[in-house]
Amino acid sequence: MNKRARNRLIGVTAIILIVAAAFVPLMMSGGAKETSVTDLAVGGNAALVGTRVKVTGAVVAGSWDKKTNPMVFKIRTEGATSGPEVLVTYNGSAPNTFGSDTIAILTGQLDSLGSLTASEMVTKCPSKYETSTEAAPIADVLAAPPDSPIRMQGFVLPGSQGAANAAERFKLSANADGTGASVAVAFTGTTPAGFADGVKVVVFGKLENGVFVATDVALSTN
Secondary structure (H helix, E strand, C coil): CCHHHHHHHHHHHHHHHHHHHHHHHHHHCCCCEECCHHHHHCCCHHHHECCEEEEEEEECCCCCCCCCCCEEEEEECCCCCCCCEEEEEECCCCCCCCCECCEEEEEEEECCCCCEEEEEEEEECCCCEECCCCCECHHHHHHCCCCCCEEEEEEECCCCCCCCCCCCCEEEECCCCCCCCEEEEECCECCCCCCCCCCEEEEEEEEECCEEEEEEEEEECC
């Protein structure tokens, strides 16, 4: 091979490597360009319109309605209490862990108004534990005056878990085998990592019309 042909081959190889390097990140993320809430909401989003993107953000409390289909909600940068927000329309079933402040990893397409139509969503669950020593058993809560904030303990009744937008998120029973007093729990937040059938949990909230409306859910440490 002469010198000119060798140089031409080296040049072509270099171009191929550069192009391949640009596409590797897209291939690694399922063909979606990874971006941030800030980039989508503030600057540079014009170039992303019509592009398949992947973004991670916290679900803004009060921004979603469990009755809508498809689900519509907003996200902001993880850990932020204010700042840029992105409107999301999700075409799919919400994970059981979906709720206010849930960390959602979304993949979809950005429109010209800066809204994201997501076809894929994965949620990350926080790990949270609390002692059940001072939490009341279910039978006591059912006998207590309604609308009084109280901490309650119980076991997640097997097969009772519903979707994040269900009126009754799960049920608790007095015993791990599902026997004893039981009560339905309404909860719109994020259940902690490790939340599963048969697990003992501590919930905080109040009883309303026979349903325990919880504002906080944690795994029991005892």
